[in-house]
Amino acid sequence: MEVTVLVPAHNEEQTIGQTIESLLAQTRQPDQIIIIANGCTDQTVEVAKKYPVIVMDLPRLEHRKSEAMNRGWNLYGRDSDLVVSMDADTVLVPNAIEDWEKESWKRLFGGSTSKFTIRQPGLWCRLQKSEYAYNIQQGLNHGWTNVLAGAGSAFSGRALREIAARDDREGPWSYESAVEDYELTYRLREAGYKTYVSTTIRAYTDGMKNLKSLWGQRMKWQTGTLQDLLRFGVNHLTIRDWFSQMLNLLGPAIRALWVMVISLALYLDALTLAWWGLLVPILFMAINLKTALRVPYKDKWDILIVVLIIPIELLACIRGGWILASWGEILRKKITRKDRDLWAAQYKAEGVEA
Incomplete structure (x- = not known):
């Protein structure tokens, strides 16, 4: 061979x-x-x-x-x-x-x-x-x-x-x-x-070592994937990818809704502690911990990031951001009929000469 x-x-x-x-x-x-x-x-x-x-x-x-x-x-x-x-x-x-x-x-x-x-x-x-x-x-x-x-x-x-x-x-x-x-x-x-x-x-x-370069990389990945999915359409090969796109938006939406409900309760002075109110953060923490335990070459810092919940939940919200931004990019291209060089945008974000 x-x-x-x-x-x-x-x-x-x-x-x-x-x-x-x-x-x-x-x-x-x-x-x-x-x-x-x-x-x-x-x-x-x-x-x-x-x-x-x-x-x-x-x-x-x-x-x-x-x-x-x-x-x-x-x-x-x-x-x-x-x-x-x-x-x-x-x-x-x-x-x-x-x-x-x-x-x-x-x-x-x-x-x-x-x-x-x-x-x-x-x-x-x-x-x-x-x-x-x-x-x-x-x-x-x-x-x-x-x-x-x-x-x-x-x-x-x-x-x-x-x-x-x-x-x-x-x-x-x-x-x-x-x-x-x-x-x-x-x-x-x-x-x-x-x-x-x-x-x-x-x-x-x-x-990617920082948020700027990570955003540039994922905007290229996400926008390119959406462009391909729209070209391929919905079929037995893409249905799971379309479902994944929806889930990536749903996760941050659930998190935002939970924060809004808690904030509204505080504003109205109507917040009461109940066990079911902790279900959402406990659920996401359990999912994240399960993933963290499978990470190769993990150390205490990888586990700590999950236990603190804020860093990994922040990434989930940022992920929702670049998904929304990628849909905006698709819409911009549809209106202006002009392509954007996503490779050049990523190189710029990474500080690399295009």
Whole structure:
């Protein structure tokens, strides 16, 4: 079996080395490691060339990551049996390629994604780590995933060739979607392939270090997902995603209603303590604690965030904010008929040159 790894990179001089080293330390070595440098203005290319890998030094591409992936795939991955996609700030455990190769023999295998986690300190990174753990557990419980995250996933070569044969693209990755990972996973499932969360493969990735960068990242993810959902419509493949969108709005709404009721009771001097009044915060605390206990590499601070309830509940309200804002972005585009560069907005939020 021929295994090709594609690593798109944009100004990743600080992390590209450890990403490549994790690939070179695999128990099953990939046959090709392709570093696709997309418009880098730092030392990413120079660092990558120190290793036994193929480096594509490309100018700034119009369609950014998805175009970089298509160029790498068309040149080096088209005939591969297994194609691994990695971000340039991701580190894979040593058994990843070997286990993905074994998983690829499953019937109708379309792709498998890693169990992602963040090991950076700081409140915002810990909150994201809890989020990742919850989403991963949901995928494991369901036995499938709706997103094969490009940060660390493996794809069937045959399945990618089938998707690439569509008339609306020049490779497996679409230029119409701001969330190319979600769109590709949907197309694989639409074609009858299975997409999984691996039970044995973990990937370590960087988180957003502050609210500004987190908001920029999630606005791109959320707006891009909504755009895709509106294009795909409601069907058996998207119904759970539409339901999830509603739940993400309902959670903050319930919290806001609870606060309003308590505030109104205080204003009217009619607040009385009753056990049922604590049901809502106790319920959310129990759900959050259950998730926290599943977080890998957890420590006392991860548990404390849940016990204090305020930080993680604040994130839930902020999540509702970027969901509402993403619907506003969809409406703005509908009215003005002008696209907004969501990648550029994310780079700006992170303080990275676009």
